[in-house]
Amino acid sequence: MPTAETISTAQVERRPWLKGWDPSLPVLIGTAFFLIVLMLLPLGAIFTASFWDQAGLTFSKYIEVFSNRAFLTAIWNTVIISSWVGLISVVIGGLLAWLITRTDLPWKKSIRALVMASFVTPPFLGAFAWTLLAGPNAGLLNQLYRALTGAESALFNIFTMQGLIFVMAIYSFPYVFSMIANVCELMSSDLEDAAGILGANKLQTAWTITLPLALPALVSGFIVAFLQSLSLFGAPAILGLPAGIHTITTQIWTFFQYPPRLDLAAAFSVPLLLATMLLIAAQKKILGRKGYSTVGGKGGQRRLVRLGRARIPVFLLVLFVLSLSVFLPYWILLKAALSKAWAVPLDWANFTLDNFRFAFFQYSDTQLAIFNTFKLGIITASVGTLIATLIAYITQRNLLRGARFLTFFALAPLVIPGIVLAVGLFIAYTQPPVVLYGTIWILFVAYLTKEMPIGFSQAQSTFKSIHPELEDASRIIGANRLVSLKDVTAPLARSGLIAAWCFIFIGVIRELSASILLFTAKSKVVSVVIFDLKEEGQIGVICVLGIALLLVTFAVILAAQWVVGREVFATRE
Amino acid sequence: MRTGLALLVLAVWAASLSIASAQDAALVQAAKKEGTVMWYTSLALPSSTSIAHSFKLKYPGMDVEVHRTGSQRVLQRVMQEAAAGVKTVDVIHTSDAGHFVLLKEKGMLLKYAPQGTMPFPAGFKDKDGFYFGMRATLSVIADNPKLISDKDAPRTWKDLLNPKWKGKMVSGHPGYSGIIMTHVLALVNLYGWDYFRDLAKNSLHVVQSANDPAGVVASGERPVGVNGAEYFYYKTQKQGNPIKIIYPSEGIPLVVSPVAVAKDAPHPNAAKLFVDYIFSKDSQQLLADKEGLYTGHPQVTYPADKPKLKDLKLLSVEADELEKRNAEIKKRFIEYFGA
Numbered sequence: 018m019p020t021a022e023t024i025s026t027a028q029v030e031r032r033p034w035l036k037g038w039d040p041s042l043p044v045l046i047g048t049a050f051f052l053i054v055l056m057l058l059p060l061g062a063i064f065t066a067s068f069w070d071q072a073g074l075t076f077s078k079y080i081e082v083f084s085n086r087a088f089l090t091a092i093w094n095t096v097i098i099s100s101w102v103g104l105i106s107v108v109i110g111g112l113l114a115w116l117i118t119r120t121d122l123p124w125k126k127s128i129r130a131l132v133m134a135s136f137v138t139p140p141f142l143g144a145f146a147w148t149l150l151a152g153p154n155a156g157l158l159n160q161l162y163r164a165l166t167g168a169e170s171a172l173f174n175i176f177t178m179q180g181l182i183f184v185m186a187i188y189s190f191p192y193v194f195s196m197i198a199n200v201c202e203l204m205s206s207d208l209e210d211a212a213g214i215l216g217a218n219k220l221q222t223a224w225t226i227t228l229p230l231a232l233p234a235l236v237s238g239f240i241v242a243f244l245q246s247l248s249l250f251g252a253p254a255i256l257g258l259p260a261g262i263h264t265i266t267t268q269i270w271t272f273f274q275y276p277p278r279l280d281l282a283a284a285f286s287v288p289l290l291l292a293t294m295l296l297i298a299a300q301k302k303i304l305g306r307k308g309y310s311t312v313g314g315k316g317g318q319r320r321l322v323r324l325g326r327a328r329i330p331v332f333l334l335v336l337f338v339l340s341l342s343v344f345l346p347y348w349i350l351l352k353a354a355l356s357k358a359w360a361v362p363l364d365w366a367n368f369t370l371d372n373f374r375f376a377f378f379q380y381s382d383t384q385l386a387i388f389n390t391f392k393l394g395i396i397t398a399s400v401g402t403l404i405a406t407l408i409a410y411i412t413q414r415n416l417l418r419g420a421r422f423l424t425f426f427a428l429a430p431l432v433i434p435g436i437v438l439a440v441g442l443f444i445a446y447t448q449p450p451v452v453l454y455g456t457i458w459i460l461f462v463a464y465l466t467k468e469m470p471i472g473f474s475q476a477q478s479t480f481k482s483i484h485p486e487l488e489d490a491s492r493i494i495g496a497n498r499l500v501s502l503k504d505v506t507a508p509l510a511r512s513g514l515i516a517a518w519c520f521i522f523i524g525v526i527r528e529l530s531a532s533i534l535l536f537t538a539k540s541k542v543v544s545v546v547i548f549d550l551k552e553e554g555q556i557g558v559i560c561v562l563g564i565a566l567l568l569v570t571f572a573v574i575l576a577a578q579w580v581v582g583r584e585v586f587a588t589r590e
Numbered sequence: 591m592r593t594g595l596a597l598l599v600l601a602v603w604a605a606s607l608s609i610a611s612a613q614d615a616a617l618v619q620a621a622k623k624e625g626t627v628m629w630y631t632s633l634a635l636p637s638s639t640s641i642a643h644s645f646k647l648k649y650p651g652m653d654v655e656v657h658r659t660g661s662q663r664v665l666q667r668v669m670q671e672a673a674a675g676v677k678t679v680d681v682i683h684t685s686d687a688g689h690f691v692l693l694k695e696k697g698m699l700l701k702y703a704p705q706g707t708m709p710f711p712a713g714f715k716d717k718d719g720f721y722f723g724m725r726a727t728l729s730v731i732a733d734n735p736k737l738i739s740d741k742d743a744p745r746t747w748k749d750l751l752n753p754k755w756k757g758k759m760v761s762g763h764p765g766y767s768g769i770i771m772t773h774v775l776a777l778v779n780l781y782g783w784d785y786f787r788d789l790a791k792n793s794l795h796v797v798q799s800a801n802d803p804a805g806v807v808a809s810g811e812r813p814v815g816v817n818g819a820e821y822f823y824y825k826t827q828k829q830g831n832p833i834k835i836i837y838p839s840e841g842i843p844l845v846v847s848p849v850a851v852a853k854d855a856p857h858p859n860a861a862k863l864f865v866d867y868i869f870s871k872d873s874q875q876l877l878a879d880k881e882g883l884y885t886g887h888p889q890v891t892y893p894a895d896k897p898k899l900k901d902l903k904l905l906s907v908e909a910d911e912l913e914k915r916n917a918e919i920k921k922r923f924i925e926y927f928g929a
Contacts, residue, residue: 087924153757155811176795259796261928274765275666276917358831360809379639381655447674455676537671538628538657538678549659552766554802555635 041498045416048407049423055466056426059441060433063290066283066444078284088285091263098182098253098264099246105186106242107235109338110193115227116335118201120322123332128339135342136191137570139527139544141251142563144184145551146346148255149353151175155360157349176260181253185246187342192245193238200234201227206320219322233303240300244293248434250530251544255551265289266436266530273534279444286437293432347567354560372557376565380558385539386546387565389457390526393542397464398522402514404465405472410502413480427473430466435530438463443534457540463531468521475520479513480506512581519577523570617866618649620859626653627857627864630668631683632661632768632847633725634801634822637881644876645867654864660799661686661768668852672698677854680861683724685768685800685847688912690721693850700851702862704869706887713846713906714886721850724868725877726884726899728820729773729800729843731836737813746838747777747785750816756792760812761927762800765920769800769845773817774919775912776843776905783922789816790926808833824882824896837897841905846886 067078082088116122117129150158153171162172174180208230212222228235250266257264263271265285272282324331353359357369376383408427412420430438442463446453453459483506491501507514529544536545543566550559631638635658642654659667661684668679682693693699699720707715707722714723731750733743744750750759762770777785795812797803801822803815808831815823820835827833849868851861867873874887884892884899892898 152809152811154813155806155809258798258929261796263929267929271765273666273670274662274920275669277666277670357829358808360811375636375639379643380635381639381642381653382657385655447670452674452676454674455671455678537676538630538655538667541657550635552660552663552798552802553635553658554797554799554805556805558635 044499045407045411048404049411049417052404052408052423052426052469055462055469056429058445059438059466060290061441062445063283063286063437063441066280067287070280078280079287082281082284087263088268091265091268092288094178094257094262095247095264095266098178098185099243101182102185102189102246103239103243105182106190106193107239109186110190110238110242111197111231111235113190113335113338114194114197114201115223115231116331118198119227120324120331121328122324122335123328128335131339131343132191132194133574134571135188135339136195137523137527137574138188138342138346138567139251139529140185140188140249141255141529141544141548142350142527142566143188143342143346144181144252144255145547145559145563146349147175147180147184149349149359149556150345151180157360158345160360176256178257178260178262181256181262184256185249185252186242187338188252189242189245192241193235196238196241197231197234200231204230209322210320223322236303237300240296240303244296244431244434247289247293248436248530250436250533251548254548266434269436269440270533273443279440282440283444286440289434289437290432293434297432350560350563350567353556354564356557359556359560369557372561376558376561382541382546382549383562386541386543389460389540390543393457393460393464394522394525397461397468397525398518400461401465401468401472401521402476402518405469405476405517406502406507406510406514409473409476409480410506413477414485416498424473424477428470430468431470433466435463435467435528436534438466439531439534442466442531454535455537455539459535460532460540460542463535464521464525464528467528467531468524471520471524472517475513475517476510479510479517482513483509515577515581519573522573526566526569617859617863621649621857621863622651622860624857624860625651626655627860628655628657628678628680628855629683629864630657630659630664630679630681632659632664632685633683634658634819634825634881636825637821637877637883640880641868641873641876644873645864648867648872649863652860652863660766661689661771662764662766665689665692668693668698672854677856679852680855680857681849681864682852683847683849685727685845686771686912686916687768687846687848687909688771688914688916689768690716690848690850691909691913694718694720698853700853700855700858700861702851702865704862704865706866706869706871709888710869710886711888716848721848722865722869723846723886724849725847726886727769727800727845727847728837728884728902728904729769729776729817729845730820730823731838732803732807732815732818732823733834733836734807734810734813734832735834736832737810743834743836744814745836746840747781748840750814751785751788751792753792755814758812759792759814759816760795760797760803760806761789761816762803762818763796763798764923766798767800768847769819769843770817771916771919772845772907772912773800773843774923775907775915776841778919779907780841780905786923786926794927796927796929804831804833821882828882837902839903841903844899844904844906846906 068074113132117125122128150156151173153159153174153176156175159171159173162168175184208226209222212226217225248266250270253262253264254267254270258267269282269285272278272285352363354372355369356363356367358367361367405427408423411417412424442459443454446459446462453462487505487509488501491505496504527544529548532542532545533548536542543562547559547562629638629642638656638658642656645654646652664682664684665686668682671678690699694716701720703719704722710722716722731744744755764771764774774786794816795806797806800817800819803818804822804826806812807815808826823833823835827835849865851858851865855861871887871889874885874890877883877885878890878892882893882896
């Protein structure tokens with residue numbers, strides 16, 4: 018007589034995709050299914066809208082988009098800008114990472130904190146601040162330059178292609194920094210020592226040994242910075258449009274003006290999507306090429322390069338670079354927030370608190386937007402962390418057949434620029450059966466999709482470091498998968514998951530490129546309000562809201578660090 | 591006999607007054623039940639906030655949510671939401687009269703004549719009674735007197751074509767602002783598209799809102815504004831900023847900005863009460879005194895330092911023409927100015 022146990026084993030054998038029945042299974046399958054729908058729906062909507070209209074299958078949208086010179090110029094501008102941003106980011110990010118991980122540069126912890134501050138500063142806010150710093154005539158740095166040199170012309174005009182590249186680069190390099198820093202921390206000094214023994218000086222060693230070793234990471238960093246700048250909307254809209262420069266993202270945005278051309282927006286989005294897919298694939302290939310580097314984790318020693326007499330000058334140079342992305346912009350935001358007229362010195366006659374009063378007590382949008390932003394930030398971060406945790410758990414413990422495809426879906430949004438995602442969501446959710454447009458839930462879906470890769474990779478790397486033994490123990494005692502995850506694994510993974518939560522929250526409260534297409538009067542968020550104010554030139558109020566956004570961001574990071582008891586955004590140690 | 595007539599007139603007047611106030615009371619009550627007005631407006635943020643504030647003072651318990659953006663964005667918002675079946679907007683106000691031709695044609699406006707609009711001039715009233723001009727804005731030239739001496743200053747639209755202004759001028763954008771849209775059409779009617787083709791050769795700094803040039807000129811970022819809302823220049827000047835307004839003798843675009851209640855307004859009574867308030871003498875006088883605007887209200891008086899409209903040569907454009915040529919204007923402007 019078969020016992021209950023043999024029956025269930027037999028059943029499992031007959032259905033091999035069911036690796037052991039567990040009440041958790043529906044939850045896991047449901048989560049996986051939700052993730053797949055979440056990713057496929059917007060992409061499907063874009064492809065459909067770009068190929069179909071009432072007449073049926075058509076290529077006319079593509080022909081219309083790609084025969085228009087203005088649209089082609091926008092694409093060309095984007096390629097040029099993103100290439101330069103990628104290059105500059107690699108130079109700044111790579112050098113900084115090397116200095117921090119491999120040399121005896123002073124004040125490393127503070128420099129890391131400043132790099133992180135550049136990382137979390139919304140690029141649209143940085144771009145706005147730089148209009149006040151380096152507008153060719155009234156910009157404070159140009160005023161200073163003219164006062165010092167007596168020159169007539171400006172030192173730097175931010176409303177140019179170069180200005181745009183500069184601003185995007187100083188907010189994109191942290192991505193490269195963290196990648197290179199991770200690699201540098203794992204490289205041993207053996208080869209560098211060998212070069213030293215053979216008589217190479219420090220510079221030659223860095224050039225012939227360290228650089229080639231880090232090359233795959235540098236190329237891959239270039240791709241990441243390139244993609245990051247490709248998808249930015251706020252900075253090009255603020256700096257490019259006044260000078261008549263369109264990029265792909267600003268062009269997609271104008272397709273939504275009345276009368277809307279969603280079909281063109283979709284057709285314009287598809288090549289962007291394909292380009293990002295190709296680049297990500299290239300990056301994977303480069304990083305996957307192992308034999309080149311000695312990056313392996315253990316073994317070998319790391320010794321710090323002594324900078325000697327260059328130590329202080331190099332430190333000052335680093336500080337200068339970081340002042341471009343942090344100190345100067347923050348200072349001008351604060352100054353303009355407290356001034357009646359931002360372009361003249363801040364003295365008592367020019368001092369005012371009116372901007373704060375107006376922003377918080379008179380302007381009806383502010384409270385609504387702050388409320389929406391927080392609500393969305395908290396809900397998205399919580400739901401996102403939960404789903405990312407479940408998905409990472411499934412893929413890490415290989416609980417469902419085809420789990421590795423889930424990895425693909427969880428990481429898919431990496432190739433979807435925010436504005437393209439928004440085009441897809443707009444088309445998908447403005448018509449029945451599911452009308453989310455008009456509520457904050459369409460923003461929730463957008464943010465959840467957009468932030469999934471970062472939440473997922475954070476959760477995944479956390480689970481990787483936790484051995485399944487303890488979990489197995491709890492399951493032997495009789496707990497099911499979900500209970501063991503909740504009571505055993507998740508508590509162990511606590512700090513990693515809190516970091517995931519923070520990443521998502523900060524990503525959400527600074528999001529502009531998707532929000533700008535998806536908001537309605539009742540679902541405004543802070544970034545959209547800031548952009549609205551920028552279009553009208555309400556400088557003081559923008560500064561107040563920008564400062565509030567930054568303060569919240571730093572408060573969340575500090576709170577998380579306090580809870581976790583260490584740096585949340587640290588690179589690998 | 592004479593006293594009899596006078597008494598009759600008095601009685602009719604009193605009766606009409608009591609009917610009006612009875613209507614008022616019913617409307618106020620119904621409006622208060624709805625509680626909120628959603629106002630999509632292109633009126634400058636400080637000005638629209640101030641109108642909303644004074645409305646709330648007059649009708650305690652009522653709230654006005656001000657959603658301020660450029661005229662073309664207001665239309666985009668209204669259309670996008672309507673297409674998705676989202677019913678949010680109660681009262682629509684833009685500076686592109688063409689929008690209201692379009693909205694009326696699509697049946698998206700409620701026919702409602704706000705109280706007190708009878709004596710307004712014809713240019714402020716839709717002939718079918720769907721929308722009424724809340725304010726009149728001039729689009730003017732302005733310069734920064736700290737940077738530009740009086741004898742150098744431009745005086746006419748044609749002066750702006752002089753190459754000496756290259757890199758020194760700022761313009762709003764017709765793809766955002768209804769005032770600039772009207773401005774462009776008025777000058778195209780006056781001088782043809784060649785004017786803008788030549789103007790673009792002076793490499794302008796192109797901002798979006800018709801209010802933004804005021805700040806750009808005041809800060810000195812660009813010392814000359816080639817267009818922009820006169821009331822906002824005026825307000826910026828009153829706050830102590832270096833701004834001089836120039837009223838070109840060739841004619842000044844006059845922009846009458848309509849207001850209307852949306853057909854699908856979720857708060858129809860609150861919306862009616864709010865537009866009634868907008869056209870009341872109090873509120874129209876407030877627009878003139880505090881915001882530096884012109885209005886259609888015949889009894890409103892204006893600050894002594896503002897020119898009288900009848901002393902200026904005004905350029906007006908037909909709402910129908912604005913509606914028909916909207917796409918063309920945006921396209922041409924982008925062609926010349928790049929974005």
